[in-house]
Amino acid sequence: MVKNILRTPSFLWTAAVLLVLLLVPFIAGRFYVYILAVIFVWGLLAMSLNLLVGHGGAYQFHHGAFYGVGAYTAGLIITKTALPAWIGLCAGPVAAAFTGLVVGAFCVRLNKLYFGMLQISLGSLIWILALRWYSLTNGDDGIHGIPMPDLLSGSVPAYYFILIVVSVCLALMYLILKSPFGATLRAVRDNPQRCQAVGINVRRHQLLGIVIATFFAGVAGVLFVVLEGSVFPDMLFWVLSLEIFIMCLLGGWFTFFGPMLGAAIMVALRTFVGSYTEYWTLILGVVLILLIFFLPDGIMGINFRTWLRNRERRRSTDVVR
Amino acid sequence: MLQVENLQKSFADFKAVAGANLTVQQGDLVAVIGPNGAGKTTLFNLVTGHLAPDRGRILFKGGDITGLAAHEICRKGIARSFQIANIFPRLSVFRNVQVSVLSQKKLSHTLFRPAQTLVVEETNHILDSVGLSAKKMDIAGSLSHGDKRVLEIAIALGNEPELLILDEPTAGMSPDETTTTMELVKRLAMEQGLTILFCEHDMDVVFNVATSIMVMQHGQTIIQGKPQEVRQNITVQEAYLGGV
Numbered sequence: 396m397v398k399n400i401l402r403t404p405s406f407l408w409t410a411a412v413l414l415v416l417l418l419v420p421f422i423a424g425r426f427y428v429y430i431l432a433v434i435f436v437w438g439l440l441a442m443s444l445n446l447l448v449g450h451g452g453a454y455q456f457h458h459g460a461f462y463g464v465g466a467y468t469a470g471l472i473i474t475k476t477a478l479p480a481w482i483g484l485c486a487g488p489v490a491a492a493f494t495g496l497v498v499g500a501f502c503v504r505l506n507k508l509y510f511g512m513l514q515i516s517l518g519s520l521i522w523i524l525a526l527r528w529y530s531l532t533n534g535d536d537g538i539h540g541i542p543m544p545d546l547l548s549g550s551v552p553a554y555y556f557i558l559i560v561v562s563v564c565l566a567l568m569y570l571i572l573k574s575p576f577g578a579t580l581r582a583v584r585d586n587p588q589r590c591q592a593v594g595i596n597v598r599r600h601q602l603l604g605i606v607i608a609t610f611f612a613g614v615a616g617v618l619f620v621v622l623e624g625s626v627f628p629d630m631l632f633w634v635l636s637l638e639i640f641i642m643c644l645l646g647g648w649f650t651f652f653g654p655m656l657g658a659a660i661m662v663a664l665r666t667f668v669g670s671y672t673e674y675w676t677l678i679l680g681v682v683l684i685l686l687i688f689f690l691p692d693g694i695m696g697i698n699f700r701t702w703l704r705n706r707e708r709r710r711s712t713d714v715v716r
Numbered sequence: 717m718l719q720v721e722n723l724q725k726s727f728a729d730f731k732a733v734a735g736a737n738l739t740v741q742q743g744d745l746v747a748v749i750g751p752n753g754a755g756k757t758t759l760f761n762l763v764t765g766h767l768a769p770d771r772g773r774i775l776f777k778g779g780d781i782t783g784l785a786a787h788e789i790c791r792k793g794i795a796r797s798f799q800i801a802n803i804f805p806r807l808s809v810f811r812n813v814q815v816s817v818l819s820q821k822k823l824s825h826t827l828f829r830p831a832q833t834l835v836v837e838e839t840n841h842i843l844d845s846v847g848l849s850a851k852k853m854d855i856a857g858s859l860s861h862g863d864k865r866v867l868e869i870a871i872a873l874g875n876e877p878e879l880l881i882l883d884e885p886t887a888g889m890s891p892d893e894t895t896t897t898m899e900l901v902k903r904l905a906m907e908q909g910l911t912i913l914f915c916e917h918d919m920d921v922v923f924n925v926a927t928s929i930m931v932m933q934h935g936q937t938i939i940q941g942k943p944q945e946v947r948q949n950i951t952v953q954e955a956y957l958g959g960v
Contacts, residue, residue, distance in 0.1 A: 575818045575826040575834060578807075582815040585804035592764065592798075593816035593875055594790035595824055603825065649806070 416558055420551045429622075432554045434655075434662045435561040436618045441642035441654035442568060443611035448640070449648035450572060451604045452584025453502075454511030457518025458639060460498075461609040463631030465491035465616025467525060470538045470626040475531075480544045484617050491613025492606050494521065499605035503598040506587075515633060522631035537627025547621055557618050564611055569651065571607065580604050641679075645686065647693025656694060717742045717911055718763070718794075718879055723772035724935075725758055732758040734935035736772070740879065740913055740928075745905055747922045748915040750932035756915040757799055759932070760883050763913075764796045765789040776879070790819075795877035799884045801864035803871065805857030809848055812856050812867055814839045816874025839874070845907070846870045846900060862893040866900065873904070880904075882914035886921065894918065898925055923947070 420428050444458040465487035472483030498517045502510050525532050532538070547556050571577050579600060583590050587597045620626060629635065639654075642661050647653030661679070668675040686693070718740035725733040733755040740746050748756050761767040763774055765786040774782045781789055804812050817835045818824050826834075843849045846866050851859065856867060865885060872880055885901060886894040898921050905912050916922050922929060923943050930940040931949075939949050 570828050570830075573830050573832070574828060575823045575831045578811055578831045579815055579818060579824045581807060582804045582811075585806050586802060588766070589798070589802045589804065589871070590815075590819075591766070591786035592790060592796055592802075593871060594787045594819045595815075596785075596787050600824065 413562065417555075420554060425550055428554050429550055430662065430666055432550075432557045432622050434659045435557050436615050436622060437639070437642065437662055438655035438658035439561050439564055439618065440612055440615035441639045441646070441658050442565065442651075443608045443615065444639050445643045445648065445654045446568060446572070446608045446611070447604055448643060449650075449653075450577065450584060451580045451601060451608075452587075453601055453604065454507060454514070455605070455608070456511040456515040456640075457633055457636045458608070458612055459633065459636035460518030460521045460631050461491040461495050461612040462616040462619070462635070463525060463626070463628075464494045464521060465613025466620050466626040466630055467532065467538075467616075468613075469617045469620045470541050471531070473541050473620075474538055480542065484621070487617035487620070488610050488613035491616060492610035495605050495609025495612075496602070499602050499609070503601045503605070515636075518631070518636070519633060522628060522633070525631050526628040532628070535628055537625055539625040541620055541624045541626070543621060543624065553621050556621060560614065560618060564614055565655075568611065572651065576600075576603070641683065643693070644683070645693060647695035649692060650695040653693050653695040660694075717744075717777060718913070719773075719775040720759070720763065721773045721775070723759065723762055723774065724770045725755075725762055725767060726770055731935050733762065733769075735937065736932065736935065737937045738913075738930050738940060740911060742911055743905075743909065744911055744927050745902070745925055746911075746913045746928045746930060747926035748913070748930045748932060749917075749919070749922055750915075754932040755935040756932055757883055758935075760796065760881055760913075760915070763789075764794060764881060790875055793876075793878040794881060795872035795875040795879075796881035797865070797868040797872050797883060797885060799887060801861065801868060803856045803864055803867050805855075807856055808852065809854050809856050809859070809867060810839060810843065810852040813842050813870050813874050816871045817842070820875045842870050842873050845904065846873070862889050862897070865889065865893075866897060869897075869901070869904075873908075877910065879911045879913060882912065884915055884917065886916065886918065894921060901925070 416431070419431060440458070440462050444455060447453045447455040447458070468490035469483040469487035472478055472486055473480045498514065501517065502514045505513055526535055528534070543553075547553055579590070579595060583595065583597055583600055590597050616630070619630070638661065642657035643654045644657065645660055646655065646657030664675055664679055668678055718738070720736055720738040723733055723736045724731070736755065736759050738746070738748070738759070748759065750756055758767065762769045765781070765784050765788065768783050772782070773780060776792055776794065779792070781792060804815065807815070814831065814835060817838050818831070821835060823834060840849065840852075843852050846869060848863065848866060848870060851863065856864070859867060869882065869885065882901065886897050889897060901912060901914070902925055904910055926943060928940065929943055929946045931938040931946060939946060
């Protein structure tokens, strides 16, 4: 069984890509290493959102709040307590998942857009807390110069740490999506009413999905702290949530790696086009309009769509014959 | 097996179900008939917990299931299909049925085992018995209308129900598809010892298949009895059969 998995093309591809990514710091300059790390962090965040939106059909409009909770938890534990930094880094995702559980417990009682509106409100509440609770969070100044353990200081060690953590997270997400839980989550997305009728507790299932997704969002938040050494309230602002939504849209809702690709495109646009003009979002806007018209399932959704269409065409010719 | 006593449900001022009584014995094929708007679908929604009744009782195998949530009632052994094809359109036919079998085996929350390797045999068995094996890798949304309806029944079978409720299983089907589907329903009832409760507009189908018929009008039960008794009942003839 294991041997078979090791021989599959997708495994070989993944291994090859990982190998290249491991070698990047030896080939490319520090700037590109940094950009790649940024893409991984955003990509992990977008993929955790896609777990809920693309695969779970839940309108998690303010996913960024949990990214912020993860980052702030790590930042606060490291700067305000005497606990070792590693504990701060581990506590981030747990705090994010717990917040996800509390917020989610209210949201899953509602459907679709109502779910989304309540979620965006409760998420904004957390943002206000980070912004206004000066004595704890330094308000809009944020927390800067968060010291990292020796093992993680420097851009190359941080890159490797982020690469490893993101790879592990993606592997876990992949397993989860292939599991009965993942299959049922997609069934809930397609038809919640039918799911109830086959004995699935839809709310509990969605809630578990939310806890898992917010945990990974918390991991992304912690990785941001590792990379930048700072946190600020904008990380919990709804605009950031919108950006990761766009990443999912760009890359493809119903695919696994789509949001990572979307993150790469967004970060690249911002970094490279953004260095020429501050109106880089204008280009993003045009790209989005074209995308919605021509590739409504995102860039990685292409194959799926053409495949379906071709097969239906083949079908209809069968009938004619 | 199933006992519905004086069930009532109103939507605002409209009494959709205003005193429905129904008895389903083990092994029966019970048909509920009545004109459009008589409250048949509402009655089914009440029995399966998709709606909560205002008044009345529903007993299943001696236990009171009135007002339980849909997924809890399903766990007790009642599965259903819906009037409009109610499937998982983006998933494969196989996955559609597998999701239901996984739920039945309490595996829905399993996180780190590949779904590919679980309950494959059970799922294939159900697909075989309804004749959808050849299409099991198709995306469910691309099936023909008739196949979607059959898939619905297959999804319901995944719950290993004792009582199967079918809401107009042949709605929108061609005469040929209707015949095939009703034969399938009959065969499933015989082979798997299922008790079936269904509603249907096609009177030929009803009098052919059902062992007991319940007639509804304006949300009330007029009569329940053997097909012969129902055919001879004068009220029913006036209300529904147009003097057959």
